Amino acid sequence: MADHASPITPTIDLDGEGVRHGFLKLPHSRDESAWGHLMIPITVVSNGDGPTALLTGANHGDEYEGPIALMDLAGRIRAEEVSGRVIIVPAMNYPAYLAGKRTSPIDGGNMNRIFPGRADGTISEKIADYFQHHLLPLADYVFDFHSGGKTLEFLPFAATHVLEDKAQEARCVAAMKAFNAPYSMMLLEIDSVGMYDTAAEAMGKVFVSTELGGGGSATSRTIAIAKRGIANFLRHAGILKGEVEIGPTVHLDMPDASCFVTAEQGGLVEPCVDLGEAVRVGQVIARVHSIERTGQVPGEYKAGLDGVLAGRHFPGLIGPGDCLGVVAAIVEDEV
Ligand code: CA
Numbered sequence: 001m002a003d004h005a006s007p008i009t010p011t012i013d014l015d016g017e018g019v020r021h022g023f024l025k026l027p028h029s030r031d032e033s034a035w036g037h038l039m040i041p042i043t044v045v046s047n048g049d050g051p052t053a054l055l056t057g058a059n060h061g062d063e064y065e066g067p068i069a070l071m072d073l074a075g076r077i078r079a080e081e082v083s084g085r086v087i088i089v090p091a092m093n094y095p096a097y098l099a100g101k102r103t104s105p106i107d108g109g110n111m112n113r114i115f116p117g118r119a120d121g122t123i124s125e126k127i128a129d130y131f132q133h134h135l136l137p138l139a140d141y142v143f144d145f146h147s148g149g150k151t152l153e154f155l156p157f158a159a160t161h162v163l164e165d166k167a168q169e170a171r172c173v174a175a176m177k178a179f180n181a182p183y184s185m186m187l188l189e190i191d192s193v194g195m196y197d198t199a200a201e202a203m204g205k206v207f208v209s210t211e212l213g214g215g216g217s218a219t220s221r222t223i224a225i226a227k228r229g230i231a232n233f234l235r236h237a238g239i240l241k242g243e244v245e246i247g248p249t250v251h252l253d254m255p256d257a258s259c260f261v262t263a264e265q266g267g268l269v270e271p272c273v274d275l276g277e278a279v280r281v282g283q284v285i286a287r288v289h290s291i292e293r294t295g296q297v298p299g300e301y302k303a304g305l306d307g308v309l310a311g312r313h314f315p316g317l318i319g320p321g322d323c324l325g326v327v328a329a330i331v332e333d334e335v
Contacts, residue, residue, distance in 0.1 A: 148214015
């Protein structure tokens with residue numbers, strides 16, 4: 001819907017040839033800046049015929065492998081390496097990214113819960129609406145980097161979803177394998193309504209995301225996975241010159257909601273298993289101690305299935321209802 005009116009204006013041509021760095025310019029009148037704008041960085045690289053890839057980071061503002069890998073890519077990619085087009089938005093929820101927070105400090109918007117957005121909505125809804133109606137329709141391949149953020153930490157994995165369209169699912173799985181993270185996950189979402197993932201998949205796009213570490217920071221190891229993986233993804237799409245570099249990956253699956261271990265009390269977390277360790281159903285993965293008094297019996301939280309600890313609560317203290325751990329099944333027969 002090219003005629004869908006958005007308040008966002010790109011400062012660069014999304015269609016012309018070559019490398020262009022600019023902004024998605026979104027009016028944001030506020031106390032500090034009457035008649036001001038949010039200036040969301042964007043890079044577009046085009047060269048001749050070929051597919052379009054849309055690459056994003058900081059859908060959640062406290063997840064850093066994506067913005068780092070994409071700032072690096074935007075700074076070094078040359079048009080002659082490309083066949084088709086790459087659109088790079090390193091920080092999708094730009095206000096959240098500037099604040100170092102998961103959600104927007106302007107309107108509380110969680111970018112991955114508000115799709116398709118609204119052109120006449122809040123700042124976060126306007127950004128979502130622009131992706132829904134102006135950027136996603138341009139793309140054949142869509143990649144959205146996530147990490148655990150300040151409250152979670154994950155094994156480094158690339159992820160796709162089970163889809164009704166099995167041919168589309170196979171294309172997504174092939175692209176996930178090409179990204180070639182140390183772990184590859186068929187991801188079960190707790191709450192898929194309003195997700196960018198769901199919006200892209202509903203349009204028939206090849207969509208891959210990640211969870212690469214977390215804790216509100218990044219490591220040289222997870223950044224290297226992100227940089228190598230996104231180059232592999234673009235090579236797989238036929239957009240970037242060069243061969244896909246494939247190393248080993250462990251295939252994981254989240255078969256049902258028993259994967260999630262949720263705290264039922266607040267307290268002090270004692271991890272009993274670390275990320276990547278094998279666990280058996282019924283095994284205690286963490287204990288939660290009282291923060292109020294001594295002599296209390298700690299709560300014990302157990303794995304709901306056999307597998308590997310793939311995610312964990314990151315801060316030392318936890319609240320009731322917080323995600324304490326994620327156990328994923330290892331898929332042995334995957335090649
Ligand atoms: Ca995230």
